[in-house]
Structure formats: C-alpha cells, structure tokens
Amino acid sequence: MRVLGIETSCDETAAAVVTRDEAGKPRILANTIASQFRLHAEFGGVVPELAARAHLTSLDRIIAAAMTEAELEWPQIDAVAVTAGPGLAGGLLVGLMTAKAIAASRDIPFLAINHLEGHALTARLTDGIDYPFLLLLVSGGHTQILTVRGLGRYERWATTIDDALGEAFDKTAKLLGLGHPGGAAVEHAAGSGDPVRFDLPRPLAGQATLNFSFSGLKTAARQLAHRLQPLREQDVADICAAFQACICDILADRCGRALERFSGEFTSGSPVLVVAGGVAANRAVRQVLQQLCDQSGARLVAPPLALCGDNAAMIAYAGLERLEAGFFDDLDVTARPRWPLDETAPAAIGSGKRGAKA
Numbered sequence: 573m574r575v576l577g578i579e580t581s582c583d584e585t586a587a588a589v590v591t592r593d594e595a596g597k598p599r600i601l602a603n604t605i606a607s608q609f610r611l612h613a614e615f616g617g618v619v620p621e622l623a624a625r626a627h628l629t630s631l632d633r634i635i636a637a638a639m640t641e642a643e644l645e646w647p648q649i650d651a652v653a654v655t656a657g658p659g660l661a662g663g664l665l666v667g668l669m670t671a672k673a674i675a676a677s678r679d680i681p682f683l684a685i686n687h688l689e690g691h692a693l694t695a696r697l698t699d700g701i702d703y704p705f706l707l708l709l710v711s712g713g714h715t716q717i718l719t720v721r722g723l724g725r726y727e728r729w730a731t732t733i734d735d736a737l738g739e740a741f742d743k744t745a746k747l748l749g750l751g752h753p754g755g756a757a758v759e760h761a762a763g764s765g766d767p768v769r770f771d772l773p774r775p776l777a778g779q780a781t782l783n784f785s786f787s788g789l790k791t792a793a794r795q796l797a798h799r800l801q802p803l804r805e806q807d808v809a810d811i812c813a814a815f816q817a818c819i820c821d822i823l824a825d826r827c828g829r830a831l832e833r834f835s836g837e838f839t840s841g842s843p844v845l846v847v848a849g850g851v852a853a854n855r856a857v858r859q860v861l862q863q864l865c866d867q868s869g870a871r872l873v874a875p876p877l878a879l880c881g882d883n884a885a886m887i888a889y890a891g892l893e894r895l896e897a898g899f900f901d902d903l904d905v906t907a908r909p910r911w912p913l914d915e916t917a918p919a920a921i922g923s924g925k926r927g928a929k930a
C-alpha cells in the first residue's frame with residue numbers, strides 16, 4: 573500500500589508518500605514541504621486568507637515534487653489521505669478539494685485525517701512503538717496530555733486552559749523582537765542566557781490538576797521586558813532562558829504525574845511517553861523529558877526534528893494505519909476547523925482549536 577498524504581492546515585504546504593516495507597516497517601518514500609514562513613513574517617502571525625491562497629498556488633507543484641521524489645507514477649498510489657482539521661478553514665479546503673479530486677479521478681480510497689492524529693502517530697511511524705502510550709502534544713495551537721489506547725482511541729487527561737505552548741513561545745518571541753514563528757528563536761537565544769537571573773511564575777503549580785496555563789507566564793515575561801527597557805541582547809537571552817527553564821519545570825511536573833497515573837492504569841511493561849508537535853523540536857524540552865523518563869523507568873520517544881513540525885508524512889502514515897484498519901471516508905467530508913482528538917472531553921479554550929495564531 574502506498575499512501576499519498578496532503579497537509580495544508582496552517583502555514584506549510586506539504587505532500588508525502590508513505591508505505592510499509594516487506595518486514596512491515598513504515599517507510600517514507602517522499603516528504604516535501606513548502607513553508608509560508610516568509611509570507612507571514614512581516615505580519616507577526618499567520619494570515620488565514622494569505623495562507624489559503626499560497627496553498628492553492630503551490631499544492632499541485634508540491635504533490636508533483638513528492639511523486640518525483642518517490643519515483644512513482646499515479647497508478648502506484650493506492651490511497652490519498654488529507655488533513656481535514658483542525659486548522660484554518662481556507663487552507664483545509666484547498667487540501668481537501670485536491671485530495672478528493674485525486675481520489676475521484678483515480679478511483680482510490682480517500683481518508684480525512686485529524687492533524688493531531690498525525691502528530692500523535694508519528695512515533696509509530698519513526699519508532700514502531702505499540703499502543704497504549706502516553707502523549708504530550710505541544711504545538712502552536714494545542715497543549716494536551718492524552719492516552720493513546722489504539723487507533724482513534726484518545727483520552728484527554730490535560731489541556732491548556734488558555735494559550736497553547738507554541739503560542740506562548742511565539743508571543744514571548746514577538747515581545748522580545750525575535751520575529752515569528754519564534755519558538756526556535758527563543759530556544760536559540762536561551763542558549764546564551766542565564767536561567768536563574770530572573771524568576772518567572774509556574775502557573776497552576778502545586779494544584780491537583782494536570783492542566784496547563786501559560787498566559788500568566790507570558791504576561792510576567794512581558795512585564796519583565798518592559799521593566800528592563802531598553803533591552804540589551806543579554807537581557808533578551810536571560811528572559812528566554814528563564815522562560816524556557818520555567819516551561820521545562822512545568823512539563824516535567826505534569827508529565828511526571830501523568831506517568832504515575834498511566835503506570836497505575838496500564839500495568840503491563842514500562843510506560844512510553846511520546847512528545848509530539850512543533851515544540852517537541854525544543855532540545856531543552858526533550859532533555860528534561862528524557863531525564864524524567866530515566867528517573868521514572870519510562871521510555872521517551874521524540875520524533876526526529878524534521879518530523880516534529882507540520883509535515884505530510886505524518887498524515888500519510890495516519891492514513892495508512894486507517895486504511896489497514898479498514899477505514900476510509902466518503903467524498904462529502906467537509907473541513908473541521910475545530911476537531912478535538914478526544915471528542916468526549918469537555919471543551920476548553922486550548923483544547924480543539926488551531927491556527928489563527930496572528
């Protein structure tokens with residue numbers, strides 16, 4: 573089975589082809605991506621209308637590039653999988669209409685994929701881990717802890733009650749003049765900063781909840797930056813280092829407690845913690861989670877950096893798993909700008925939205 577994946581939910585236009593080798597191991601045959609990073613940079617965030625137009629302009633070319641990279645002809649593609657949500661409606665529609673056209677004209681199965689499921693299953697694509705596992709999903713629009721019991725079987729244990737973690741990184745970067753998207757820039761600046769010069773708050777610390785809150789932290793960083801005006805390069809680095817250290821403490825605290833609960837509920841074997849989404853590319857975050865897992869006898873699986881951010885290989889792989897499980901979708905599926913992984917969990921501001929980060 574060779575599945576073509578398409579991703580247009582935010583500001584990356586991406587196409588990929590994924591299959592399994594004879595031993596059953598997933599293989600990425602092509603993974604192409606065109607980032608709209610430059611297009612949105614001057615606006616300090618993703619502009620939905622511009623994003624949709626740019627997807628429309630480049631998607632055909634990106635799909636053709638993926639087919640060339642995979643060295644495949646159309647009759648060799650067995651199914652098409654596309655992100656149907658969550659995300660920006662205009663971009664989702666561009667991907668959906670293109671995928672539907674391919675499925676209809678080739679008469680092959682069509683799969684509407686939840687973008688978050690793509691992130692969630694990346695660790696199965698790269699490391700072949702088994703269900704169940706504990707998932708820390710940290711992206712530009714989401715911050716959640718979920719259990720993944722099987723394909724499509726998600727239980728949300730925690731969510732942010734305000735900003736998503738990637739959003740908090742981006743807003744902090746913006747107020748420090750580091751550009752957008754700013755997560756990687758904050759990480760870079762933090763590298764030459766002193767993490768103990770400033771003490772930033774750890775919202776919800778010491779409370780029973782596993783939930784996250786980042787807006788107070790972001791506000792504290794803003795007030796600190798204001799107080800220090802004019803900011804020197806070292807001040808910026810020190811604020812970034814304090815911010816990142818604070819994030820690491822918060823993640824270690826919540827994931828540590830979630831791992832204890834997970835071990836209690838799933839008794840067989842040592843637990844696996846997967847970190848996924850754009851913020852999973854942060855080395856300090858990976859390091860603190862690795863330490864936590866070493867201490868708690870758990871295994872950390874973090875995707876390679878190139879597969880942490882948005883890509884279509886994860887969408888093609890989720891499509892492959894669904895196809896193998898006998899699922900496919902009708903061509904009347906429409907975009908779902910809000911689409912939580914655990915549909916039974918109560919709605920919370922950070923729990924099912926994505927995009928419109930500007």
Ligand code: KG4
Pocket residue numbers: 582710711712713714737738739741742753754755756759849850851852853854855880881882926
């Ligand atoms: O998963 P993703 O590519 O898109 C969404 O689904 O939202 O995540 C993008 C987010 C952005 O907020 C970006 O600033 C953040 O991931 N990010 C990082 C790093 N690289 C990307 N945050 C912290 N450190 C990084 N190295």
Ligand code: ZN
Pocket residue numbers: 687691711712849850881882
């Ligand atoms: Zn994403």
